[in-house]
Amino acid sequence: MLSRTLRKTLSSPVYRRAITSHLSSRTASLSPRLIAPPLSCAFQHHAFSTAVKADESASSSSPSSAPFVPSASRKYQYFTNVEVTPHGVAIVKFDNPTKKVNTLSFSVMREAQALWNEVAANPAVKSVVFTSAKDSCFIAGADIFDVSSVEDKSALVPVIEEALNFFLKIKEKGVPMVAAIHGPALGGGLEWALWCDYRICTDSSTTKMGLPEVKLGLLPGFGGTQNLPALVGVQKAMDMMLTGKDIRHDKAKKMGLVDLVVAPQCLESVAIQTAEGLANGSIKKSKPKAKSWMDRFIEDTPPGQYMMWNKIKEMVDKNTGGNYPAPYAIIDCVKYGLAHSSGLDKYKHEREEFAKLAATKESEALIGIFDAMTQQKKNPSKVDPIAVKKVAVMGAGLMGAGIAQVTAEKGYEVLLKDRDDTSLGRGINYMTENWEKKHKRKRMTKHQFDINCSRVTPLSDQTESWKRHFASADLVIEAVFENLDLKRKIIQQVEEVTPDHCVFATNTSAIPIASIAAPGPEVKRPQNVVGMHYFSPVPSMPLLEIIPHAGTSEEALATAFAVGTKQGKTCVVVKDVPGFYVNRCLGPILVEVSALVKEGVPLETLDKAMKKFGMPVGPITLIDEVGVDVASKVATFLASADLGKRMGGGDLSLMTNMVEKGWTGRKANQGFFTYSGKKDKKIGPEVKAYLKEFTGGKVSNMSEADIQDRIASRLVNEAAKCLEDEIIENPVAGDIGLVFGIGFAPFKGGPFRYLDAVGVSSYVDRMNGFASSLGEQFEPCQLLKDYAASGKKFHG
Numbered sequence: 001m002l003s004r005t006l007r008k009t010l011s012s013p014v015y016r017r018a019i020t021s022h023l024s025s026r027t028a029s030l031s032p033r034l035i036a037p038p039l040s041c042a043f044q045h046h047a048f049s050t051a052v053k054a055d056e057s058a059s060s061s062s063p064s065s066a067p068f069v070p071s072a073s074r075k076y077q078y079f080t081n082v083e084v085t086p087h088g089v090a091i092v093k094f095d096n097p098t099k100k101v102n103t104l105s106f107s108v109m110r111e112a113q114a115l116w117n118e119v120a121a122n123p124a125v126k127s128v129v130f131t132s133a134k135d136s137c138f139i140a141g142a143d144i145f146d147v148s149s150v151e152d153k154s155a156l157v158p159v160i161e162e163a164l165n166f167f168l169k170i171k172e173k174g175v176p177m178v179a180a181i182h183g184p185a186l187g188g189g190l191e192w193a194l195w196c197d198y199r200i201c202t203d204s205s206t207t208k209m210g211l212p213e214v215k216l217g218l219l220p221g222f223g224g225t226q227n228l229p230a231l232v233g234v235q236k237a238m239d240m241m242l243t244g245k246d247i248r249h250d251k252a253k254k255m256g257l258v259d260l261v262v263a264p265q266c267l268e269s270v271a272i273q274t275a276e277g278l279a280n281g282s283i284k285k286s287k288p289k290a291k292s293w294m295d296r297f298i299e300d301t302p303p304g305q306y307m308m309w310n311k312i313k314e315m316v317d318k319n320t321g322g323n324y325p326a327p328y329a330i331i332d333c334v335k336y337g338l339a340h341s342s343g344l345d346k347y348k349h350e351r352e353e354f355a356k357l358a359a360t361k362e363s364e365a366l367i368g369i370f371d372a373m374t375q376q377k378k379n380p381s382k383v384d385p386i387a388v389k390k391v392a393v394m395g396a397g398l399m400g401a402g403i404a405q406v407t408a409e410k411g412y413e414v415l416l417k418d419r420d421d422t423s424l425g426r427g428i429n430y431m432t433e434n435w436e437k438k439h440k441r442k443r444m445t446k447h448q449f450d451i452n453c454s455r456v457t458p459l460s461d462q463t464e465s466w467k468r469h470f471a472s473a474d475l476v477i478e479a480v481f482e483n484l485d486l487k488r489k490i491i492q493q494v495e496e497v498t499p500d501h502c503v504f505a506t507n508t509s510a511i512p513i514a515s516i517a518a519p520g521p522e523v524k525r526p527q528n529v530v531g532m533h534y535f536s537p538v539p540s541m542p543l544l545e546i547i548p549h550a551g552t553s554e555e556a557l558a559t560a561f562a563v564g565t566k567q568g569k570t571c572v573v574v575k576d577v578p579g580f581y582v583n584r585c586l587g588p589i590l591v592e593v594s595a596l597v598k599e600g601v602p603l604e605t606l607d608k609a610m611k612k613f614g615m616p617v618g619p620i621t622l623i624d625e626v627g628v629d630v631a632s633k634v635a636t637f638l639a640s641a642d643l644g645k646r647m648g649g650g651d652l653s654l655m656t657n658m659v660e661k662g663w664t665g666r667k668a669n670q671g672f673f674t675y676s677g678k679k680d681k682k683i684g685p686e687v688k689a690y691l692k693e694f695t696g697g698k699v700s701n702m703s704e705a706d707i708q709d710r711i712a713s714r715l716v717n718e719a720a721k722c723l724e725d726e727i728i729e730n731p732v733a734g735d736i737g738l739v740f741g742i743g744f745a746p747f748k749g750g751p752f753r754y755l756d757a758v759g760v761s762s763y764v765d766r767m768n769g770f771a772s773s774l775g776e777q778f779e780p781c782q783l784l785k786d787y788a789a790s791g792k793k794f795h796g
Helices: 004-010 013-022 046-051 051-062 106-120 144-148 153-173 189-194 214-215 223-234 234-243 249-255 265-278 291-298 302-320 325-339 343-356 362-376 396-411 421-440 446-455 464-470 484-497 512-515 554-566 582-598 603-613 619-626 626-638 653-660 685-695 705-722 732-743 751-758 760-774 782-790
Strands: 089-094 127-132 177-181 183-184 200-204 208-210 246-248 260-262 389-396 412-416 456-460 475-478 503-506 529-534 543-548 571-573
Touching: 004 751, 013 265, 089 106, 089 265, 106 153, 127 265, 127 302, 127 343, 144 362, 153 343, 177 189, 177 265, 177 475, 183 189, 183 362, 189 208, 189 223, 189 571, 200 265, 214 362, 223 234, 223 325, 223 343, 234 302, 234 325, 234 529, 246 249, 246 732, 249 260, 249 456, 249 685, 260 265, 302 325, 302 751, 302 760, 325 343, 325 362, 343 475, 362 732, 389 396, 389 484, 396 412, 396 475, 396 529, 396 603, 412 421, 412 464, 421 446, 421 456, 446 456, 456 464, 464 484, 464 529, 475 484, 484 503, 484 512, 503 554, 512 529, 529 554, 543 554, 543 582, 543 732, 554 571, 571 732, 582 603, 582 626, 582 653, 582 732, 603 619, 603 705, 626 653, 705 751, 705 760, 732 751, 760 782
Parallel strands: 089 127, 127 177, 177 200, 183 208, 200 260, 389 412, 389 475, 412 456, 475 503, 503 529, 543 571
Antiparallel strands: 208 246, 529 543
């Protein structure tokens, strides 16, 4: 899709005259589109977390250890036996019995070659239907671990070439191919369908198509960069490939990605009839949809292409900071294909670029995150969770309403309770407005909207009826103010009316769970109390910290983890310490930022340096977004906790003074920056005067590299200290926590993969240099010293 700015330019009278000189008089209706930001670097990282869910599912089922043995009933491991109809339609069904979903692997493609030899040798075969024997999935993508297991990535080139030969042989023979799609067709699955002559999909809500390879630092290497633009046009294809987002059946039909949409029960019969028609000539092969006159100018003329590619690159630069090579490789492959439209050289170029990307440290890091997400899906508890049907949420503020929203969306009955109807109404409005936005954007049907609303029961303290409803609650999640006495009082109220098995989860961001759950008059069932620390905004943020205290039962832990996972969160179990894991790592950053400001480093310079490092937003903007008051409270709390010298070296009065002035961040339209609109922000005269007083008029010309090293080293050292103190279980959890919790640069893979990449020894030397010149707050923890001395790596 092109940006609105470019559309406006192209619609001007001058360009209209230029357009008409390049195009015929026949025009089609306009369908304006915008190229969406590639590899979204928004703070929430929700785009990344959702784009690979189908692939995660594919990897979550471990392959059977028993080798496949052909039998009389089944010849192939990854396909059912080929059926041939009386009219010559060969029905080929994907079916990997060792996984919940079908994925493409080297083994699958080798077996496909053997299958084609069987089909080609049968003179009765006139056409082929590719479909799935699974009810839930077409093909969820390629087996990414096949790619990562190849040490010499250049060896991928002939492997992919061999796979493509499967389709080229069918094309050479002239046998029409139909793809019958139900469920996800992602990555290599969609690329398989693109090789076919006709695509039919179901109208199921589970049917979606996409090319999410960019999220793993790769490109579609199975012909996708060539076949998709040829079918749907360059703009729509670039939108899909650069964002990695998937699309629903209705949009796929509208853009020409599929030719027909049918009910699931009709899919196979319609596909067979279509294949018969293609073979006898009564149905024509699929052709690209006619372009509008504007799209013809943009995609098919030199001036239009020049502006299009410049705008696409400009937006990629803006949204990736140049840190992700995959979007640029996708652009290169598409441009190469347009310049070499005939012949097979364009596919050779694509697979060579794929192999180059597979060898990059960025792809290794992103695949590492993907692998970590898969590992984190395993429930750590030794017992089964409670069968949760009804979840009560105490507090209808932004956090509580957000928790209620994601809970209702996953099928739970939800009780949302607050002290009065006014507060409750704000929470209900928050949820319904979010669902209305989803419905408007066609991400939710009206039926789903109505069902979600019906699952939520609003309750307030103004009536006693809430007690009756809570009597059947299986889990209560508290999301009220950060006040220990209040939280314990709520436990007392809940325990009086809920069944004995009911788990109580507190959403505290810093208060020790042991303090909240301490046995006493207010808490009679401490074994049922556990921490579930959500991040704001809850519907978007993918991380959930699960915090058991010493007395939390295995059943309560298992239940919290199971519910969090079903809510769509990536759960990390952490030890019950001040700040837990993510906020504990955030504390030293806040202190170091205050130190850098005190030294006279301009605010914009701080933000710019850390965005170049790969953070989604700079630290100053981050503080404004979460709230100066919240950041100040967290930093002050951690400074008085057990972090000791690691919280030294700064001046937290920077933020406490701002809070006293009412400068609490974006929510108040005044923090470090003054906000006058969604994107407008500047440093106002009052803040400039305050900073001049705070710094004593100092102005620093510190290099970006030093700024990055000082902030990142404080963060990385605290993460390593958390591993040393067993606050997190392993480096995998540590990487996931900071990538999804505060937006640590995904292309670096998290703090521990980052340390492996730069070398622990060199990083320790760097920190020791800072410690000698700036103070003991930079002294590396013992674990880092040990790894530096031994040369060990955190990941293999």
